[in-house]
Amino acid sequence: MDSLRIGIACYPSLGGSGVVATELAAGLAERGHAVHLFTFSTPHREAAGVSIHLVNVFAYPLLQFPPYDLALASKIVDTVQRIGGLDILHVHYAVPHAISAFLAKQMLGPKAFRTVTTLHGTDISIVGSDPAYATVTRFGIDQSDGVTAVSDSLRAQTQRLFGVRREIVTLPNFVDLKVFQPVADRADPRPTLVHASNFRPVKRAIDVVKIFAQVHRAIPDARLVLLGEGPEKDPAMALARELGVHQSVEDRGAVQIPSNVLAQADLLLLPSETESFGLVALEAMACGVPVLASRVGGLPEVIADGVCGRLFEVGDVNAFAMAAIDLLQDPVRRRAMGAAGRARAESEFSKERVVERYVDYYRKVIARQDAAVQP
Ligand code: GMT
Numbered sequence: 001m002d003s004l005r006i007g008i009a010c011y012p013s014l015g016g017s018g019v020v021a022t023e024l025a026a027g028l029a030e031r032g033h034a035v036h037l038f039t040f041s042t043p044h045r046e047a048a049g050v051s052i053h054l055v056n057v058f059a060y061p062l063l064q065f066p067p068y069d070l071a072l073a074s075k076i077v078d079t080v081q082r083i084g085g086l087d088i089l090h091v092h093y094a095v096p097h098a099i100s101a102f103l104a105k106q107m108l109g110p111k112a113f114r115t116v117t118t119l120h121g122t123d124i125s126i127v128g129s130d131p132a133y134a135t136v137t138r139f140g141i142d143q144s145d146g147v148t149a150v151s152d153s154l155r156a157q158t159q160r161l162f163g164v165r166r167e168i169v170t171l172p173n174f175v176d177l178k179v180f181q182p183v184a185d186r187a188d189p190r191p192t193l194v195h196a197s198n199f200r201p202v203k204r205a206i207d208v209v210k211i212f213a214q215v216h217r218a219i220p221d222a223r224l225v226l227l228g229e230g231p232e233k234d235p236a237m238a239l240a241r242e243l244g245v246h247q248s249v250e251d252r253g254a255v256q257i258p259s260n261v262l263a264q265a266d267l268l269l270l271p272s273e274t275e276s277f278g279l280v281a282l283e284a285m286a287c288g289v290p291v292l293a294s295r296v297g298g299l300p301e302v303i304a305d306g307v308c309g310r311l312f313e314v315g316d317v318n319a320f321a322m323a324a325i326d327l328l329q330d331p332v333r334r335r336a337m338g339a340a341g342r343a344r345a346e347s348e349f350s351k352e353r354v355v356e357r358y359v360d361y362y363r364k365v366i367a368r369q370d371a372a373v374q375p
Helices: 016-030 068-083 094-111 134-143 152-162 205-218 233-242 259-263 279-286 317-328 331-348 351-367
Strands: 005-009 034-039 051-054 088-092 114-119 146-149 192-196 223-227 249-253 267-270 291-294 309-312
Touching: 005 016, 005 068, 005 094, 016 034, 016 088, 016 114, 016 279, 016 351, 034 068, 068 094, 088 094, 088 351, 094 114, 094 134, 114 134, 114 152, 114 351, 134 152, 146 152, 146 351, 192 205, 192 259, 205 223, 205 233, 205 267, 205 317, 223 233, 233 249, 259 279, 267 279, 267 317, 279 291, 279 331, 291 317, 309 317, 317 331
Parallel strands: 005 034, 005 088, 034 051, 088 114, 114 146, 192 223, 192 267, 223 249, 267 291, 291 309
Antiparallel strands: none
16 A cells, blocks of 8 residues: 655653654654654654654744744644655644644645644643633644544543544554563562652652552562652652652663563552553553553553552552552462453554554545534
8 A cells, every 4th residue: 555654743752642653653664654753852762764853942032932833833834845745744742733733734725734633641631621722722623634542531531621523533552562571580589669650740659659668568678660750759759768668769760761670570550640541551561560550541441450450549549559569479460460461462552553553544534525623
């Protein structure tokens, strides 16, 4: 089948939507499509074979808030005119990318591409639904030729919060099963819990430390490894000191590809307040590591409760801690859960499978007439 010319716009962030967009770009390029990625700094994950177009925002003293969305739209139009066209522009995280895509499309007129917006989570649940952006986010969603969400839960939440009438297709996140794999040898034999996140309040890093403190009381050689950076890292470390467990907490900071650390763990803790998908849970499953997570958002669609991990109510620190202690003391059950997680990652969420689903979706959107909803 013909190869496509695909533009991808995303945040270059270390986790979440930035990783999904970059991995997708690389996967599409590997399949022979011409891929152009638009973002404001070099993405953290490597994107072999992808042309990267960095957006420069012009700052001027009058502009208290330099308009990134306009600079992005301009960059897309200039690039499309230079390279001779794109078939699809796929933007990740609705705010403000769906609006930049709309603007670029208007500017290009009949020569424009079709647009696809992927909703990732906080672009709907926190940022996009804030009164400051709600109206324009709804418009951006309606004006996209295709819209996908990373879980059924996020799809339903979008319909509920925005009263969106148009079709939203669930295309889940995915994992590179060759990069995220179980390992046979452990560098450190101590029972190891891992938490990886951007340490924003929504991740409840304080709960992570409270859970670990209970585990440490029952299993004194247990350790907690923290991956990532963010506003609640310092408060979490301060609590670890207060609870007397700081010497068993290892702060590894921001790690580009967390596969080595995840694969060396016994359990992943993800006690988030809300989570549309929880990419790191899938990455841990691919490494054969069971996940203890909150029963919220899209997490139950990723983690089969009792099969590849356990799910608990948000904030139920005791339940998380008891389950962690049980599993750390029951290697047979833990390994069975880890193997089930790997099997689920292989059957449902492999990079090959999901990248192909995106290509099929692009072709469907390109073939369709009048995809966007009229205002
Ligand atoms: O809000 C964040 O935590 C960041 C955000 C992102 O765009 O990087 O994460 C969201 O998208 C990820 C990729 O689709 C999902 O795995 C996360 O669950 C989601 N975060 C939330 O819903 C809180």
